[in-house]
Amino acid sequence: MTALLASLLLAAAPPLVQLETYTLPNGLTVILTQDRRLPTVGVNLWYHVGGANEMPGRSGFAHLFEHLMFQGSKHRPGNEQDFAGLLEAAGSSDLNASTWNDRTNYFETLPANRLELALWLESERMAFLLDGLDKTKLDTQRDVVRNERRQSVENTPYGKAEIRLVELLFPKPHPYFGAVIGSHEDLQAATLEDVKSFFRTFYAPANATLVIAGDFDPAKARALVEKYFGPIPRAPKPPAPAVRTLPVARQIRETLTDDVQLSRLFVGVIAPPAWSDEGFAYDVVQEILAGGKTGRLYRALVFDRELAQDVDIATDKSTFGSASEIRVTVKPGHLPAEVEAVVDAELDRLASTPPSDAELRRAQRNLEARLYRGLERLNGNGSRADLLNAMQMWRGDPGFVNQLVARYRAVTPAQVRETARRVLARDARVVLIVNPAARTASAQ
Amino acid sequence: MERLARLALLAPAILVACATSSTPAPATAPAPAHATAPVSETGTPDAPFRQTLPEPGQPVTFQAPVPAVRTLKNGLTVWIVEQHELPLATVELVVRAGEDTDPAGKPGTASFVADMLDEGTSLRDATAIAAAFEDQAALFRAKADKDSLIAAVSFPSASLAPVLDVFSDSVLRPAFKKPDLERVRALRLGDIAQLEADPAQIGRTVLNRTVFGEGHPWAFPTTGTVASTKAARGKQLAAWHRSWVRPNNAVLVVVGDVNPSTLLPELERRFGGWKPAALPKRRSLAPVARKGPRVVTVVDRPGAAQSQLWVGELGLGAGSADLYSAQVASQVLGGGFKSRLNANLRSGKGYTYGAFSAFDVRREPGLFAAIAPVVADKTPEALRELLGEIERLREGGIDAAELADAKSGLIQSLPAEFGSTTSTALAFGKLVALGRPPDYFASYVQKLEAVSREDVARAARARFDTRTLAIVVVGPLAELRPRLEALGLGGIALRDATGEAIKAARAVKSGSN
Numbered sequence: 031m032t033a034l035l036a037s038l039l040l041a042a043a044p045p046l047v048q049l050e051t052y053t054l055p056n057g058l059t060v061i062l063t064q065d066r067r068l069p070t071v072g073v074n075l076w077y078h079v080g081g082a083n084e085m086p087g088r089s090g091f092a093h094l095f096e097h098l099m100f101q102g103s104k105h106r107p108g109n110e111q112d113f114a115g116l117l118e119a120a121g122s123s124d125l126n127a128s129t130w131n132d133r134t135n136y137f138e139t140l141p142a143n144r145l146e147l148a149l150w151l152e153s154e155r156m157a158f159l160l161d162g163l164d165k166t167k168l169d170t171q172r173d174v175v176r177n178e179r180r181q182s183v184e185n186t187p188y189g190k191a192e193i194r195l196v197e198l199l200f201p202k203p204h205p206y207f208g209a210v211i212g213s214h215e216d217l218q219a220a221t222l223e224d225v226k227s228f229f230r231t232f233y234a235p236a237n238a239t240l241v242i243a244g245d246f247d248p249a250k251a252r253a254l255v256e257k258y259f260g261p262i263p264r265a266p267k268p269p270a271p272a273v274r275t276l277p278v279a280r281q282i283r284e285t286l287t288d289d290v291q292l293s294r295l296f297v298g299v300i301a302p303p304a305w306s307d308e309g310f311a312y313d314v315v316q317e318i319l320a321g322g323k324t325g326r327l328y329r330a331l332v333f334d335r336e337l338a339q340d341v342d343i344a345t346d347k348s349t350f351g352s353a354s355e356i357r358v359t360v361k362p363g364h365l366p367a368e369v370e371a372v373v374d375a376e377l378d379r380l381a382s383t384p385p386s387d388a389e390l391r392r393a394q395r396n397l398e399a400r401l402y403r404g405l406e407r408l409n410g411n412g413s414r415a416d417l418l419n420a421m422q423m424w425r426g427d428p429g430f431v432n433q434l435v436a437r438y439r440a441v442t443p444a445q446v447r448e449t450a451r452r453v454l455a456r457d458a459r460v461v462l463i464v465n466p467a468a469r470t471a472s473a474q
Numbered sequence: 475m476e477r478l479a480r481l482a483l484l485a486p487a488i489l490v491a492c493a494t495s496s497t498p499a500p501a502t503a504p505a506p507a508h509a510t511a512p513v514s515e516t517g518t519p520d521a522p523f524r525q526t527l528p529e530p531g532q533p534v535t536f537q538a539p540v541p542a543v544r545t546l547k548n549g550l551t552v553w554i555v556e557q558h559e560l561p562l563a564t565v566e567l568v569v570r571a572g573e574d575t576d577p578a579g580k581p582g583t584a585s586f587v588a589d590m591l592d593e594g595t596s597l598r599d600a601t602a603i604a605a606a607f608e609d610q611a612a613l614f615r616a617k618a619d620k621d622s623l624i625a626a627v628s629f630p631s632a633s634l635a636p637v638l639d640v641f642s643d644s645v646l647r648p649a650f651k652k653p654d655l656e657r658v659r660a661l662r663l664g665d666i667a668q669l670e671a672d673p674a675q676i677g678r679t680v681l682n683r684t685v686f687g688e689g690h691p692w693a694f695p696t697t698g699t700v701a702s703t704k705a706a707r708g709k710q711l712a713a714w715h716r717s718w719v720r721p722n723n724a725v726l727v728v729v730g731d732v733n734p735s736t737l738l739p740e741l742e743r744r745f746g747g748w749k750p751a752a753l754p755k756r757r758s759l760a761p762v763a764r765k766g767p768r769v770v771t772v773v774d775r776p777g778a779a780q781s782q783l784w785v786g787e788l789g790l791g792a793g794s795a796d797l798y799s800a801q802v803a804s805q806v807l808g809g810g811f812k813s814r815l816n817a818n819l820r821s822g823k824g825y826t827y828g829a830f831s832a833f834d835v836r837r838e839p840g841l842f843a844a845i846a847p848v849v850a851d852k853t854p855e856a857l858r859e860l861l862g863e864i865e866r867l868r869e870g871g872i873d874a875a876e877l878a879d880a881k882s883g884l885i886q887s888l889p890a891e892f893g894s895t896t897s898t899a900l901a902f903g904k905l906v907a908l909g910r911p912p913d914y915f916a917s918y919v920q921k922l923e924a925v926s927r928e929d930v931a932r933a934a935r936a937r938f939d940t941r942t943l944a945i946v947v948v949g950p951l952a953e954l955r956p957r958l959e960a961l962g963l964g965g966i967a968l969r970d971a972t973g974e975a976i977k978a979a980r981a982v983k984s985g986s987n
Contacts, residue, residue, distance in 0.1 A: 067559050067893075068889045068890075068893060069535070069536050069889060070889050070890065070893075104514060104520075104524075105525050109821050110811075110821050111811075111812045111816075111821045114810075114811040115810075115812030115879065116527065118810045118811060118812050118879070118883045119812075119878075119879035119882055119883050120530075120882070120883075120886060121885070121887040121888075122883075122887060123887045123890030123893075124890070125811070139890060140886075141530075141534045141536075142531075142534050143530045143531035143532055143533065143534045146528035146529075147527065147530075150524070150527065150528050153524075154524065156516075157514050157518035158514045158515070158516070158518065159515075160514075160515040160516075161515050169824070170821065170822075170823075170824045171824075172824075173823075173824025173825070173849075174820055174821075174824050174826070174827055175827075176849070177824070177825070177826050177847070177848070177849055178827040180779040180780045181780060181827050181847050184778075184780070185673050185778060185779055185780045185847070186672075187668065187671050187672060230516075257523070261518055261519055261521070262516060262517075263516065263517040263518060265516070289671065291667040291670065291671045292667060292668060321608070322604065322607075322608045322613075323592075323600075323601075323604035323608070324601075324604050324608045329601070332661070333600070333601065336657060336660065339661060339664040339665070339668075359664070361660060361661075361664055362660075362663065362664060362667065392608055392609055392611075395609075395610075395611040395630075396608060396611045398611065399562075399611035399629075399630055402560060402561070402562060402630075403562070403628070403894070403896075405560070406560050406562060406893075406894045406895070407893060407894055408893055
């Protein structure tokens with residue numbers, strides 16, 4: 031056993047991810063965690079910038095910018111094929127990047143002897159991106175991103191509803207309004223000047239955290255980090271956006287039609303901020319309601335009443351409140367109202383009666399197991415490296431990862447009930463119903 | 475359950491491994507005027523070490539794990555891979571029968587059986603099974619595939635015994651009781667309705683039907699059709715299970731924090747009574763010959779913002795002589811992010827979020843497909859480019875750098891396959907399904923290393939004929955029809971979302987609006 035010591039169910043000692051953290055004079059936070067299971071090393075770099083930092087009229091810009099980070103730099107002025115090709119030929123896995131409300135991450139896993147290549151590339155785009163950028167690159171990626179939007183929103187069943195729900199939960203001028211992917215109009219309006227100014231403001235070392243995870247020598251890794259990132263000058267850490275998240279004061283309802291086969295009910299609420307103290311009880315609430323086939327909503331809607339095709343809850347853990355949505359696809363021959371009545375009843379039940387100890391324990395065990403399945407993966411979204419960056423961002427301490435199990439275990443039945451009562455209150459909900467176009471309901 | 479954030483690079487589910495190659499680095503981009511400035515825009519001083527790529531350090535040696543192979547008294551083979559770093563384990567039963575053994579006229583049988591495994595046995599009802607798994611934080615899934623059925627459970631290793639109790643009961647003794655069957659049937663009908671609304675799924679379904687031909691077991695979606703789902707009977711599912719789910723047609727793969735000496739008696743106790751039996755005769759998987767001139771098959775999606783392009787042909791089986799060279803060819807064509815298709819259609823022209831190609835290797839030859847979802851008004855241009863890249867590969871083969879990059883990418887990224895107990899079980903389960911030996915990965919590296927440019931050129935010439943490749947477009951017909959016809963690839967044949975041909979009268983009407 032190397033970096034990770036763990037015992038899942040009857041653990042006497044909490045699990046432990048071993049790590050070391052330090053900060054360069056320019057403000058870059060560096061987190062090292064060794065894992066020698068495989069001869070690979072993962073680099074995972076978070077910039078604390080996302081959709082929430084966009085200017086009015088520039089929705090989707092943080093994500094468009096993320097694409098430009100693959101478009102070469104001063105010393106490799108080629109396009110995204112060049113950067114990605116370098117890493118792929120070296121044997122990359124988990125090569126990608128993603129943008130969400132508050133952060134943008136870049137990651138790649140390489141054979142253990144190619145750590146320097148990953149650090150060269152990440153420092154290259156942190157320090158020399160603008161020196162290699164031109165309007166053609168912007169224009170191409172603008173087209174690519176608009177295709178991504180067509181693929182994930184316009185041409186995906188229920189894609190438009192996902193965006194509408196967030197708009198209703200976080201009305202303008204909240205920065206989470208709309209979608210991280212942005213609107214076609216705003217994407218079209220982005221200029222090269224916008225790109226430069228965004229980079230200068232948000233892509234400073236002091237606004238980034240770098241995780242190196244896997245099979246590496248810490249002393250050598252430190253020296254390489256110093257070599258590649260040390261010379262990048264300090265720049266001011268951008269101010270946090272001034273955001274006031276207003277609660278949903280009265281239930282909001284809307285019905286859409288879309289090119290789908292079956293009706294779907296969305297019930298959205300604003301859940302606690304990412305990894306906040308009160309978020310642990312909400313994770314348990316979510317697990318009790320929709321964790322697997324024993325989840326109360328699955329049991330009631332899919333199994334007992336046979337009203338629904340599927341049930342899930344998805345929560346976007348975010349700084350200024352997390353959009354959390356219950357999604358239920360209505361079975362042919364049934365109506366969204368029938369489903370909603372059951373959802374209402376189940377949410378009321380959890381808000382009025384604490385769960386049994388056995389039900390709570392099941393939820394806690396499954397959350398714990400999910401944590402381990404994440405830690406098992408070295409790199410990529412939701413992996414060990416990513417989770418350390420998340421802990422650094424939202425708890426100010428990557429070592430907080432070692433407290434997560436204890437936090438979940440400390441949740442009490444009364445806290446579950448209280449959290450359900452408060453967060454899932456009927457007045458606090460956005461209810462969005464999507465019906466198939468050219469049909470009145472799922473009934474055929 | 476965080477929602478997936480937006481990704482810059484898209485990897486399609488059909489790709490097994492990710493690696494690279496393609497056209498030489500676009501050195502044509504003129505360096506910006508300030509490229510020689512000693513200090514960057516951020517104020518970072520330039521330095522010689524930034525101008526050249528860092529060299530690799532000491533070579534990394536990687537030996538893929540080789541499972542220990544054991545046999546239970548009833549003949550069931552067990553592959554065991556120990557990984558003790560985390561208290562997790564995965565048990566995967568791989569049955570060498572899937573869609574390929576669906577009875578004629580009854581597509582979706584194997585997949586229906588997979589869905590019923592955790593829906594009730596003689597000992598436990600569906601709720602009891604779910605509770606038994608989830609009380610132990612165990613994740614169970616079962617899925618039929620082209621030529622296999624895989625049931626897997628991943629769990630905290632301390633829960634081995636209780637998880638094996640419910641897992642073995644589920645996979646060996648499903649009861650197919652009427653109320654459970656009806657409940658699951660309704661869910662499957664809902665799933666099919668949803669699949670028929672998903673443009674990517676439509677492209678896949680229609681291409682499979684076109685390539686394999688009417689009535690072929692692989693000409694249908696894995697889930698079957700509305701009609702076959704409505705007609706499915708408990709007896710039919712039980713008969714399939716009885717025929718194919720046998721210890722002489724399966725391997726149990728166990729990965730993770732397990733100890734073989736304690737594991738084997740636990741397995742013997744639960745799987746030892748499972749009886750072998752002679753297997754039924756298998757159906758032919760030779761494709762049904764296509765007749766007549768090549769057509770461009772279109773599924774009309776009026777007003778769609780994107781078209782799905784699915785172009786394909788009969789591909790590779792595990793025993794194909796050109797298995798490795800053809801896969802290298804496809805890797806260069808559309809295997810990684812850096813590939814000819816993606817370089818052209820995405821990075822060059824901006825028509826798509828991602829264009830890919832891959833061979834779906836099966837025991838018998840499966841599908842080869844090149845895929846691109848493209849902005850609707852560039853559909854004909856994108857199709858021309860996509861076919862042009864295939865033609866260029868056929869005519870010109872690949873260069874030395876492309877070969878080196880593709881091979882090194884595939885070989886060097888191999889360790890990632892073993893990054894978790896579930897991915898490791900998946901990798902070995904695939905070997906079982908394909909009839910490969912447990913030490914396959916060592917020979918895989920050698921065989922890839924041996925591929926030459928000439929091999930790739932030969933495979934490309936033999937495999938990719940743009941005059942006969944099946945072409946499927948899922949997009950807005952009214953806007954596209956004349957421009958697609960102008961490509962001269964063949965007449966337009968209309969099909970619905972399931973691949974059923976649409977009568978000419980309707981086709982004419984649809985084309986004129």
